[in-house]
Amino acid sequence: MPHTMKNQLKLGFGLMRLPRKADGSIDVDLTAALADRFIEGGGTYFDTAYVYEGSEEAARKALVERHARDSFTIASKLNARAARSREDARAQFDISRKRLGVDFFDFYLLHAMGEGNYGTYNDYGIWEFLAEKKEQGLIRHLGFSFHDTPAVLDRILTDHPEVDFVQLQLNYADWENPEVESRGVYEMARRHGKYVTVMEPCKGGLLANPPKAVKEMFDAAAPGKSYASWAFRFIASQEGIFTVLSGMNAMDQMEDNLSTMQNFVPMTEEEYALIAKAQDIILNGGSIPCTGCSYCTEGCPQQIPIPRIFRTRNNQILYDLPLEKAKGEYAFATGGRGKASDCVECRQCEDACPQHLEITRLLKECAAALE
Ligand code: SF4
Ligand code: SF4
Structure with missing residues (x-):
């Protein structure tokens, strides 16, 4: 010690x-x-x-x-x-x-x-x-x-x-x-x-x-x-x-x-x-293991608020958030910035993510669920 x-x-x-x-x-x-x-x-x-x-x-x-x-x-x-x-x-x-x-x-x-x-x-x-x-x-x-x-x-x-x-x-x-x-x-x-x-x-x-x-x-x-x-x-x-x-x-x-x-x-x-x-x-509840550290966002050419999108999706998955409320949270999180579906798959965010998340794939899921 x-x-x-x-x-x-x-x-x-x-x-x-x-x-x-x-x-x-x-x-x-x-x-x-x-x-x-x-x-x-x-x-x-x-x-x-x-x-x-x-x-x-x-x-x-x-x-x-x-x-x-x-x-x-x-x-x-x-x-x-x-x-x-x-x-x-x-x-x-x-x-x-x-x-x-x-x-x-x-x-x-x-x-x-x-x-x-x-x-x-x-x-x-x-x-x-x-x-x-x-x-x-x-x-x-x-x-x-x-x-x-x-x-x-x-x-x-x-x-x-x-x-x-x-x-x-x-x-x-x-x-x-x-x-x-x-x-x-x-x-x-x-x-x-x-x-x-x-x-x-x-x-x-x-x-x-x-x-x-x-x-x-x-x-x-x-x-x-x-x-x-x-x-x-x-x-x-x-x-x-x-x-x-x-x-x-x-x-x-x-x-x-x-x-x-x-x-x-x-x-x-x-x-x-x-x-x-x-x-x-x-582990088996299907949530996205994002810590919200934001290392991924700095170089995103589409200015996608990745951790906020994942947090909204996790709230929806883990806490039974009603769809309308989840969509409202999502619209607020992405207002004036990129949406999940704006991702151009350059993958710089994946290189920066300490959790090694497949961010591009997860964003597609988020877009399907929340847009
Ligand atoms: S892969 Fe998508 S989310 Fe990641 S930095 Fe590129 S545009 Fe942004
Ligand atoms: S770098 Fe990874 S863990 Fe950190 S906020 Fe972005 S997606 Fe979440």
């Missing part, structure tokens, strides 16, 4: 989706109130990235300028895909330090690693660059966030045994999903002896509002416990997990997560059995 993380709350504050005001700017006052409550509740770990728009500056104002440096730890990430050159990629390190107003990073990651961009990180010499920064004391713990298969993780960790930890997208719904291989990826990280930070434990919010049959099961087993608490406890009960990130942007979410993690109780065998039933309902 990284020494700075011993005996701390296993909850991390993800700063990717910070609360926004009506004008679209980040609500720094609310972010500050959330950060205060998080620290007061025993939290230390804050997670941002060079590519999270406005997040690092907001973290400086809401956190770094208001709290003693030894009362929190901060993680940021370098993103080679967002850089035009080797110099551009390396420059992100100091830009992030400046935006955040910190001298060193407690945790620093190569962002969104996978087969598709591993070569870019190698070509730009990012591993060596960050090893130097660690030598200089500017990084305490080095890691990477990862979206790919266990085999790809095995290769990268074999090439780079020097990393201290990996950040994985893990949740109970995808644990046994053969397309996502959540459990396989986690087990590979542990086989290499790496500690794990977890992102998207609620699968982009989907597990905070699971299918009706799952809700009924959880309500009967633990009345009054939030559905998100089941997702957190499942992940935090796994060995070697040192932080479970949650992108909290409202105080009630913060309170719910704190209460789950402050009084953390590992899952019992009976609860694991219920999770297995929930996995089955979700």
Whole structure:
């Protein structure tokens, strides 16, 4: 276990989706109130990235300028895909330090690693660059966030045994999903002896509002416990997990997560059995396993709001949304943008999707169901 993380709350504050005001700017006052409550509740770990728009500056104002440096730890990430050159990629390190107003990073990651961009990180010499920064004391713990298969993780960790930890997208719904291989990826990280930070434990919010049959099961087993608490406890009960990130942007979410993690109780065998039933309902319920990360949308020539279309379709499938209501949601989601049927099958979105979804095929299904 990284020494700075011993005996701390296993909850991390993800700063990717910070609360926004009506004008679209980040609500720094609310972010500050959330950060205060998080620290007061025993939290230390804050997670941002060079590519999270406005997040690092907001973290400086809401956190770094208001709290003693030894009362929190901060993680940021370098993103080679967002850089035009080797110099551009390396420059992100100091830009992030400046935006955040910190001298060193407690945790620093190569962002969104996978087969598709591993070569870019190698070509730009990012591993060596960050090893130097660690030598200089500017990084305490080095890691990477990862979206790919266990085999790809095995290769990268074999090439780079020097990393201290990996950040994985893990949740109970995808644990046994053969397309996502959540459990396989986690087990590979542990086989290499790496500690794990977890992102998207609620699968982009989907597990905070699971299918009706799952809700009924959880309500009967633990009345009054939030559905998100089941997702957190499942992940935090796994060995070697040192932080479970949650992108909290409202105080009630913060309170719910704190209460789950402050009084953390590992899952019992009976609860694991219920999770297995929930996995089955979700996996076989026919919904689209999209996390809403939006990596697919940036380069879409047709400006198709892919995750919003998938969310509408999932609502229709899992929550028995009446057709007229689903069509209304769809029209709202696609208003002024591309519709599912506007897809020209260029497939750039499929290359960008960490869940490896067959987006073009799924869009055809959505068009048939909702247009
Ligand atoms: S394949 Fe379709 S949805 Fe994907 S980027 Fe191209 S046009 Fe957009
Ligand atoms: S389709 Fe893939 S890339 Fe797009 S939002 Fe969903 S999970 Fe993310």
